Amino acid sequence: MVIKRFITVVSLLTTVSALTGCAGEKSSPIAQQDNTPLTVTIATPQIGEAPKKGSEVEQAIEKYTNSKIDMQWIPSAAFEDKKNIMIASNEMPKAFKITSNATTLSAIQSGLFWEIGPLLKDYKNLSGVNALYYENLKVDGKLYSLPLYRDIGRAGITYRKDWFDELGLKTPVALDDWYNLMKTIAEKDPDKNGQNDSYGIFLDKSYNDPVASSSFLTRLAVSQGAPNKWGIEGGKVTAEFMTKPYFESMKLLRRLYQEKLINQDFSVVQTADADNKWNAGKVGIRVNTVASAAATSQDNLKKAVPNGVVDIAPYMGPSGNRVPAEPGNNGFFVFPKSSVKSEAELKRLLGFFDKLLEPEMSTLLTRGIEGKHFTKTADGKAEFKDLTQFNLEVKPYRDSLPSFEVTGTGLPLKLSDLQAKGWKVIADNLKNVVPNVALTMNSKMYSEKGGELDTLIRDAQTKFIMGKIDEAGWQAEVDKWRKAGGDKVIEEYTAEYAKQKK
Template sequence: MERKRFNCRMIVRIIALLMVAATVPSCSEWEKLGEPLPTSQSRVAISMVINDLGMTFPDGSDENDNPYINYIKERTGLDLRVNIPPQEVYEEKLNVIMASGNLPDLIHTFNPVWFDEYVKKGAFTPLDDYINEYGQDLKKFIPEEAWDRMRYDGKIYGIPSLTDVQGIELMYVRKDWLDVLGKQPPRTLEEYYEVMRAFAKEDPDRNGLNDTMGLILLEDMGRTAPFFGAFGVQLNSWVARDGKLVNGSTLPETKQALAFLAKLYREGLIDPEFPLNRNNAFIEKIENGKVGMFSATWYDTRGPIAASKKKDPKAEWIPLEYPVGPEGHSGVYNKDLIRGYNVVPVGKKHPEEVVKLLNFIVGEGRETLKLGFEGEIWSMENGKMVTDFEEHDKHLYRGIYQSLVDVIDPVMAKARLDSLGDFHLYDNLQMIEQNLIKNEFFGIPTPAMSKYAGHLEELESIFTQIVMGIVSLDKFDSFVEEWYREGGAEVTAEVNQWYEARLSAGGGR
C-alpha cells in the first residue's frame, strides 16, 4: 500500500511540473505580456513573477486587474505584467523559468537557498548603482544588516523584504481561574508548575468534573518555546558557547527543559493528547473552556481567546511574564530578519525601473498598500484609525504586492493593529520583542543544512517520546550522539565557518 501511495504522489507531482513547464511564457509571450496598452504607449513594460501568499481575488479581479495593481501602475507609470505560479510548485516553476531563458524583469522568492544558488551562478544583476540612484526610500527603511546579507563579493544582488514581526509566542492564562483558586499570576517556573497543577486538579471551572488541563501543547513539541526559554535555549536555534556556535537542540539545558515537561505530563498537568493536537483540535479545546494556560501566538487574542470569551463571558484571559528558570533565563525564539528576496535576472533592459517600482512600494505607496485605500478600508475618527473589517478582509490580496518589500514601521504597525479591535495585538508584539532569544546563525542555509536538515529534524521526534515517558530521559544523550554522527557535525562545522568569517570580516560574504 505504501508503495502505491508514494507512486500516486509522484505522479501528481510530475503532472504538476509538466503543467508548470507548459505555462512558462515563451519569449514572444513575455513580449506580449509586456506590450504597452493602447492608452499608455510611453510606459515601460515590466514583467514579474511573484507569490500570491495564498490570497484570492474578488470576483471580476485578478493579479493584473484590480484596484491595487492599477494604483501601482498609475503612480509609477509602469506597464506591469504579473505572473503568479501555483503555490505548491512555486520553486519548481522558478527553476523552469531560469532554465528556459525566458526571463521576467523581477522574480520574488522566499527561499534563501534558491537565492544563494543562482547568485553563485551569476544569474542576477548587481543592483548597487540603481539603488543608489533610484532607491532612496529603500535605503532609508531597510537597515544595513539586511543589505549586508544581499551582498556577494561586495555587490548587492537582491532587494530584501523584511519580517515585520520579530517573534510569535507569549503566555496567556485564564485570570478568572486564578481568581477562583486564589492564585496570583505565575512568574517563576516553579510558580507556573503550581498554577498548572491547580488548574488540572482543583476544578477551576467549578463544574464538578475532572475535565480541565493546566497546559496544552501542539503536535511536534509546538508551543513549548517559553519553557525551553526558561532554560536559556530554543530548539534548532544556534547559540554562542565558548566562542563557537552550538545547536540549541543538543545542549544539556534542552535536556533539563524536557525533564520539566516530562514531569508535567507524568503528573497529568499537560493535555495527554498533545502529540495528536493539530491546530484545529488545539484551538477547539481552548474555545471549549478546557484549558487554563497556553503559549499563544501574538494574534490568538483575535482567534481562540476571543472565541473562548464569546462562548463563556466569564472567561478572562491575560498575558503572563515569561517563565523564569532556575538560572534566571526566559524568552522565546526570534524570527529571521529577512522574509523574501527580489532579484533582477542578468540581461534585462530595465533594472532601474524594477528598483523604482520597489522603491515606490516601500515609500510613497506603503501606506495604501499596507492599510488599504483610506475612506474605503479605513478612516480616521477622533484621531484614531478605524478599520472596516469586511472591506479589510475583502482586500487582503493587496499584501501580494505590498509584501514584495515589507519593512519595520512601528508607528504604522501600532495604528493598524489597534484599529483591528481591542485585542492587544501591538502590546503582545512589544512583549515578545523584549524577550527574544536571538538565533546567532542567520546566514544562507549551508550545503550540509540543505542535505541533512530533514533527517536531523526527524531525529527530534524522540523529544515527544521523552516527554510522554515512552523512552527515558537518558535517551537524550544518545540523540545528541546520533545528531552529530548523522550530519550534525558537518552542519556545525559549516555554521562555525560562517560565524568565524563574519567575526573576522565584519559582515558580507
C-alpha cells in the same frame, strides 16, 4: 541560511521597458532622469479569486509610483515549477519574488543575482527597517534580496486572565512557575464543571518543530536562556538541545507528562485540535499562536465561554524578556543579472520598492482605499468597512508586495485594547529577540541529511518527555545524532561562523 528554512508560496515580479526613477516629491533621489512610467510585470500565486486587471488598487499604485503594472495571477500549485524553469533557462524577470529552497540557494550562490546590500543606504525606507530583516536573508555574508516583511518577535503568552485572577496566578517566569501554574489549573477545576478536564497548556505535535522558531519548546527554552535553534558556546556553534536551559525545559515537560498535568496524546495532536481545546474553554495558556492574535483568541473563546477573559503578556525568564527571532519574511525579491543589465537599472527597481514603504502606499496596501475599504475615525485611525471586500480587492496586493501590516508608516489601524496590547508585545520583543546564528549559514551535511537528523532528535525528545528513555538514554540519542552527521554540521556551521566574523 533563511532560504533553507522557509516554506511558503512562490511569486515573481518582472520589470520591463525602460526603467526610470519614480516621480513625485517623495521619490528616492536616485534615478530621476525622466518621468517615463516604470513598467512592472508581476506574476504571483493565485489563491481564491484574482483581482481584476486595472483595479482601483492597481491604478492607485501606478499613479503614486509612476509605473505601469501588469499582474499575472498563476495557480500556486504551478508556481515552483515555473520558477525552476526560468532559473534553469536564465530567462528571468527583472525582479523575482521567490522563497526558500535548494534551487534558490544554488541560483544565488552561482552569481545569477545582483548583490544589493551596499545600495540600500541610499533608500530612506528600505534602509530604515530593522537590520535583522536583512541579516536573516544573507548568503555567504552578502545580501541579494529584499524581504516581504513579516514581524520578527511574535511570541507572546495568551492566557485566561479570569482563571489566573481566580486562582491567584501570575504569568510564569522561572520553570518552577510554569510547573506550579500547570498543577494549579489542572487540579483546581477553574471552569467549575466538577471534572478533571482543564489544562495549563495543551500541546500538539509541532511543540518541538526543528525548524520553526515559533515552536513552543524553543520559545520556552529561549526565555530560560537557551539559544534559538543554534547558538554559540565556547566559540563553537551548538544546537539548542545540547544546552542546559533547553534540557531543563524538556525535564519540565517530562515532569508535567508524568503527573498528567499536560495532555498525554501531545505527540499526535494536530494544531487544529489544540485550537479547539482552547476555543472550548479548557486551556489556561495558548502556546501555538502569536501575540497579535490575542484578540482573536478572545473572540474564539467567547463563543463557548461568554464571560471568559483573555490577556496577553511577553515571555519572561531569569534575564527578563527573551524571545526567539523569527525569519522576518514571507518570501523575498531578487534581481537577475540576465535581465537587469546595469547597476543604474537596479537602482531604479529599488526605487520602486522604496516607494511602496511610504505612508501613502503603506496605507493602500494594508487598509485599502478610503471610503471603499476603510473609513477614518475622529482620532485619525483606519476602521475597516467590509473585510470581505478588502480580502478580495486589496489583500492579494498586500500579500505580494512589501508592507508592514500594523507597525508600518501607514494610517494606524483602530485597535481594541487587547489588539493594541498584543502589538505592543511584538514591538517590545524586537528589542530582545535572540537570533538563530546559523540561519544564514550553509552546511553540506545538513543539506544532505538534515531531515534525517531532525527526525532522530525530535523522536528522542518525545521519548524523553514521555518517560520511554531516561537521561542516559537521551544522551545516547544525542551521541547517535552527533555520529550520524550532527558533529559535521556543527563543524561546518562553526567554520562559516568564523568566516563571517572576520
